Amino acid sequence: MKLLKASCALAALVAAVPALAQTPGRDELADLVRLQAAEIQSLRARIDRLEEAQQIASAPQEPVAPPVVVATQEAPAEPPAPHRTQPYAPQLAPPGPADRDIARVLEANAAGVKTEWGAGLPVFHSADGAFTFKPRGRILTDVSSTFGSAYDGRNLTTTGMRALRMGIEGGVGTHFFYQFETDFSENEVDVVTAFIGWRNRISPGIEYDVRAGHLFNDRGFEGSTGSDSTPFLERATVATAIIPQRGFYGIGAMPRLFWRTGHASLTVTGDRVDGTQTVSDGRTVLGRVHWNPLKGDRAILHLGAWGFDEALAAGADTLTRGTVIGGRFNGALRVSTGVITGGTGTTGYGAEVGGYVGPIWLMAEAGERHARLDAGRPDLLTRAWSVAGGWFVTGDLPPYNPRLGAFGQPHVLRPVFDGGSGAIELTTRYESLEFDGLATGGRGWAATIGANWYLNSFVRIQLNAIHWHTDNPAGPYTGSDDGQTVSTRVAVTF
Incomplete structure (x- = not known):
């Protein structure tokens, strides 16, 4: 994950090179630095949230109430009796940022x-x-x-x-x-x-x-x-x-x-x-x-x-x-x-x-x-x-x-x-x-x-x-x- 953070920072720095090549003024350069710093901070925050989500998803889950499975008409699989509980499998880890927002x-x-x-x-x-x-x-x-x-x-x-x-x-x-x-x-x-x-x-x-x-x-x-x-x-x-x-x-x-x-x-x-x-x-x-x-x-x-x-x-x-x-x-x-x-x-x-x-x-x-x-x-x-x-x-x-x-x-x-x-x-x-x-x-x-x-x-x-x-x-x-x-x-x- 540290390597991923470093890659993000390097990508932001490379993105700034064309702008620096145009030799901006002092005010423009200060604005550009602040903009790049904000983008890097935003990327780091998103990565931290993703790590937290993965940790939550991989942790063992507490038993939950059973599903309400209604009696099948023409297929009468009955629901469990009310007030009974049983555990279910843990939630799966979410897909990576390349697949979903x-x-x-x-x-x-x-x-x-x-x-x-x-x-x-x-x-x-x-x-x-x-x-x-x-x-x-x-x-x-x-x-x-x-x-x-x-x-x-x-x-x-x-x-x-x-x-x-x-x-x-x-x-x-x-x-x-x-x-x-x-x-x-x-x-x-x-x-x-x-x-x-x-x-x-x-x-x-x-x-x-x-x-x-x-x-x-x-x-x-x-x-x-x-x-x-x-x-x-x-x-x-x-x-x-x-x-x-x-x-x-x-x-x-x-x-x-x-x-x-x-x-x-x-x-x-x-x-x-x-x-x-x-x-x-x-x-x-x-x-x-x-x-x-x-x-x-x-x-x-x-x-x-x-x-x-x-x-x-x-x-x-x-x-x-x-x-x-x-x-x-x-x-x-x-x-x-x-x-x-x-x-x-x-x-x-x-x-x-x-x-x-x-x-x-x-x-x-x-x-x-x-x-x-x-x-x-x-x-x-x-x-x-x-x-x-x-x-x-x-x-x-x-x-x-x-x-x-x-x-x-x-x-x-x-x-x-x-x-x-x-x-x-x-x-x-x-x-x-x-x-x-x-x-x-x-x-x-x-x-x-x-x-x-x-x-x-x-x-x-x-x-x-x-x-x-x-x-x-x-x-x-x-x-x-x-x-x-x-x-x-x-x-x-x-």
Whole structure:
């Protein structure tokens, strides 16, 4: 640093040589000397401030309050319980003066902004821990190929973006939090998660939060698991068919209660985000509870139940459904209801049971949905069930989130980017779907085997091989039909 100071002084002296060569007068020479002395003093002061900033940045930092990481909608990674703290990595040293303005470096350091690098993106914390901010994103890229169908129109090879999201999340203080995400997967801007929330502790071991905005359903095990966390490329038929007509989202409020072995939620919403304000929204009331009667470090038993009731808005009486059975990106491969109009509402309910022991997990779900029709016609009845399981051959634990009773992002023991093998999971699932009550209702089933390679906690590669069967009385692909679909995905979640 002394050499740097001497260099600065020498540079100032050299800069003065041309002026001296012009043989200025005594007054001009005095002014020039004072000017050069002031410049040298200013350079020395700036260098001293830079040294001080580097010393502060390299010193160990005190533990700070944890970031407010809001529950992922479609990816329910929960924040730590309020009033808990944990240390984070020290702040990095700022860049040199050649890269950034010194004044800005000093201003940021004086503000005490902390940066923690987590799942691929930074989390910013104010000095007092009161403010947090984090960008978030999701990129799910799929390739699917279907063959073996008796209909050439079903034997397709397609590509698609299951999700292409960008968003933000953060909080103010211990209690207030927010999240906003948009999706571009269909080459259109679609608002998905968008809410504000408040959380607090009632007593030791009992907490709550209340969220308001555009909310993701808390409905069943896979129905509450984010698209970036499901162990298969697509959710099972219970999640895709036993669902309100408005879909996975709605604008409203959701209070949730958490205790050490489970949680309960109640959701009241209208329609999802749209531009229709000329008629009243539909109304959906949905509740879910899950319980872990056995809960240990390497084993958990999961029990759950849920239900919803939906009143359709005026003019939204079409109940026609075509539910995926062999993957998302084959529009011809569906179990369909046929054309159904005159709907007035839906009611659905389901149950879930499963858990894990060490690296092996198992989950079974079943549900039923009654779609009410006008003019005295019988309900359209939908029945679905599934049994799924997986084994982490590398010994990693399943990414079960006991706070929400759903899957989240895994904790990979040996990430590939640190020289390890990553986490390797083998999966299998059988699912069934049946539409009953009308002559046009179809039925089908699918058996899937798969493999997931988690390079680290937020990057993975998935492969699913599906044998499927459909029997649709109506539509372009009627009668009994069988075939196979092979799908793969590359996924990155921030």
